[in-house]
Amino acid sequence: MLACTCALLAASVVSCVDHSAPESEYSCESAETVSFTSQINPIINSNCAIVGDGGCHNGGNGPSLDWRVFENFQSHALHVKDRITRPANAAGHMPKIGAITDDQIRLIVCWVEQGAQHN
Numbered sequence: 001m002l003a004c005t006c007a008l009l010a011a012s013v014v015s016c017v018d019h020s021a022p023e024s025e026y027s028c029e030s031a032e033t034v035s036f037t038s039q040i041n042p043i044i045n046s047n048c049a050i051v052g053d054g055g056c057h058n059g060g061n062g063p064s065l066d067w068r069v070f071e072n073f074q075s076h077a078l079h080v081k082d083r084i085t086r087p088a089n090a091a092g093h094m095p096k097i098g099a100i101t102d103d104q105i106r107l108i109v110c111w112v113e114q115g116a117q118h119n
Contacts, residue, residue: 028110
């Protein structure tokens with residue numbers, strides 16, 4: 001009976017693990033201060049706020065989602081961090097079109113964790 005209970009417990013613990021979670025962590029412990037102006041804004045402009053084909057955050061989806069405006073992007077910083085760190089095949093992963101590198105993801109994550117400053 002004890003063996004069955006242990007096996008059942010072990011199976012239920014394993015089934016609660018999210019196997020689709022990204023394996024890599026984006027550690028910011030040793031990261032230098034990330035600059036919005038020179039590091040984050042170019043990522044936004046080339047991957048998120050694209051004018052024309054596929055640009056979701058260029059103002060076409062409403063003024064609050066126009067990430068060419070710093071305050072709009074800053075107010076969505078935690079949401080962005082969540083969405084870019086999801087696995088590429090997960091619902092809600094960003095960017096929807098194209099991809100950003102792990103280095104770009106780490107920069108955005110660290111910028112958010114450092115307070116999402118306009119620097």
